[in-house]
Amino acid sequence: MSKKFVLDPFGDKYAHRTSSMLSSEIRDLLAVTARRDIISLAGGLPYTQAMNPDMILGLVEEILRDDCAAALQYGPTDGYAPLKRSLVEIMREEGTPCLPEDIIVTNGAQQGLEIISKIFINPGDDIVTEAPSYVGALNSFLSYQPRIHAIPVDEEGILLDRLKETLEGLSGQGRKVKFIYTVPNFHNPAGVTMSTERRYGLLQLAEAFDCLVVEDNPYGLLRFEGEPCPTLRRLVESRVIYWGTLSKIFSAGMRIGWVAAPHPILEKLLLAKQSADLCTSSFTQRIAHLYFASQDWRGQVRQLVEIYRERRNVMLEAMEEFLSGIASWTRPQGGLFLWVTLPEFIKTSDMLASAIDAKVAYVPGRGFFPYEGGENSMRLNFSYPEPDMVWEGIKRLSKVVKREIALAKALGMEGKASGRSRTKE
Numbered sequence: 001m002s003k004k005f006v007l008d009p010f011g012d013k014y015a016h017r018t019s020s021m022l023s024s025e026i027r028d029l030l031a032v033t034a035r036r037d038i039i040s041l042a043g044g045l046p047y048t049q050a051m052n053p054d055m056i057l058g059l060v061e062e063i064l065r066d067d068c069a070a071a072l073q074y075g076p077t078d079g080y081a082p083l084k085r086s087l088v089e090i091m092r093e094e095g096t097p098c099l100p101e102d103i104i105v106t107n108g109a110q111q112g113l114e115i116i117s118k119i120f121i122n123p124g125d126d127i128v129t130e131a132p133s134y135v136g137a138l139n140s141f142l143s144y145q146p147r148i149h150a151i152p153v154d155e156e157g158i159l160l161d162r163l164k165e166t167l168e169g170l171s172g173q174g175r176k177v178k179f180i181y182t183v184p185n186f187h188n189p190a191g192v193t194m195s196t197e198r199r200y201g202l203l204q205l206a207e208a209f210d211c212l213v214v215e216d217n218p219y220g221l222l223r224f225e226g227e228p229c230p231t232l233r234r235l236v237e238s239r240v241i242y243w244g245t246l247s248k249i250f251s252a253g254m255r256i257g258w259v260a261a262p263h264p265i266l267e268k269l270l271l272a273k274q275s276a277d278l279c280t281s282s283f284t285q286r287i288a289h290l291y292f293a294s295q296d297w298r299g300q301v302r303q304l305v306e307i308y309r310e311r312r313n314v315m316l317e318a319m320e321e322f323l324s325g326i327a328s329w330t331r332p333q334g335g336l337f338l339w340v341t342l343p344e345f346i347k348t349s350d351m352l353a354s355a356i357d358a359k360v361a362y363v364p365g366r367g368f369f370p371y372e373g374g375e376n377s378m379r380l381n382f383s384y385p386e387p388d389m390v391w392e393g394i395k396r397l398s399k400v401v402k403r404e405i406a407l408a409k410a411l412g413m414e415g416k417a418s419g420r421s422r423t424k425e
């Protein structure tokens with residue numbers, strides 16, 4: 001469907017919440033990155049080629065032979081009970097306590113973020129996110145029209161003094177934050193991991209100011225090095241809403257995520273999910289369950305970790321080789337992403353067209369902030385392209401960046417930092 005240059009005749013019909021939904025202009029540009037001649041460092045795609053198709057075929061056959069009618073039927077809204085037991089196992093792998101009855105299975109963690117927004121956010125409510133933050137979460141939150149307080153992160157995660165200042169400021173005005181949303185492990189997009197000390201500090205602040213904590217943990221098992229930190233749920237169960245997903249350790253295409261939360265919250269989430277989709281696919285839940293019950297999934301995760309670690313290393317080496325002294329970047333201990341910061345006068349959204357012209361793509365940083373920020377940053381993905389493509393991609397990118405800097409200097413643009421921003425309600 002072509003959307004270009006058509007004045008939308010239905011503009012007066014949409015709900016107000018659609019005005020805060022992210023512009024699709026970047027998405028349109030990124031759509032071309034599926035072209036084979038473009039090295040895309042833009043996606044967040046796991047490397048599904050690592051999965052054996054014959055094994056998956058075997059699982060599907062077994063499911064259909066075992067009980068085809070049930071696999072093709074609706075299922076319970078809270079999820080397929082045997083799969084919940086597998087999810088408990090997966091959480092145990094990270095030392096997180098959980099019982100099957102503490103879990104609701106969702107259509108990916110993304111649906112979770114949408115239904116969390118639905119049950120908690122009234123227009124004008126205060127919530128906290130990290131800055132930058134996962135764009136899918138921001139878009140779900142923004143469509144319910146909250147006031148988002150975006151707290152910067154450094155290499156150890158969210159800045160607690162800034163968080164405290166914000167919570168105190170709001171409290172002084174008689175306002176209260178409903179929840180703090182965080183991606184503590186191998187952050188998307190920042191690539192950083194919250195230190196154990198900060199985890200305790202965050203939970204203490206949440207306790208002191210009576211806020212819930214939404215812990216979004218898609219990448220926790222994808223650690224390349226260093227000691228794992230305890231999940232927030234492991235430290236405090238009573239105010240943490242924990243989201244997991246199979247997207248990064250098994251398959252994003254199965255669309256399976258889950259929430260573990262205090263039971264009163266689960267009940268509300270269940271109602272919200274029921275009206276959204278009745279249930280998560282019975283078919284894919286069965287495939288996922290059989291995979292985790294019968295296959296060496298831990299070995300598969302180890303293999304992914306090996307693959308991603310190598311690609312991360314190549315990207316870091318290439319950054320050092322081609323962009324040292326020009327950009328700064330994070331050094332992720334796991335996950336899928338690197339966050340890159342360029343000189344302030346470079347606008348990564350404006351530069352994207354030139355990058356695509358040079359056959360390399362990235363995600364501009366702007367979309368990872370609710371209202372403003374990130375104009376001179378970008379997110380790079382290293383999990384999907386082969387290592388030599390990662391190297392070549394950074395090489396191409398460095399040429400684009402150097403050209404952009406030279407151009408800005410020639411035009412006397414250094415020191416001029418401006419950016420498009422969403423309006424704050």
Ligand SMILES: Cc1ncc(COP(=O)(O)O)c(C=O)c1O
Nearest residue numbers: 044108109110134188245247257
């Ligand atoms: C931080 C974060 N949360 C949630 C999601 C969505 O995951 P799912 O595929 O389970 O919907 C992603 C996907 O990239 C993510 O990075």
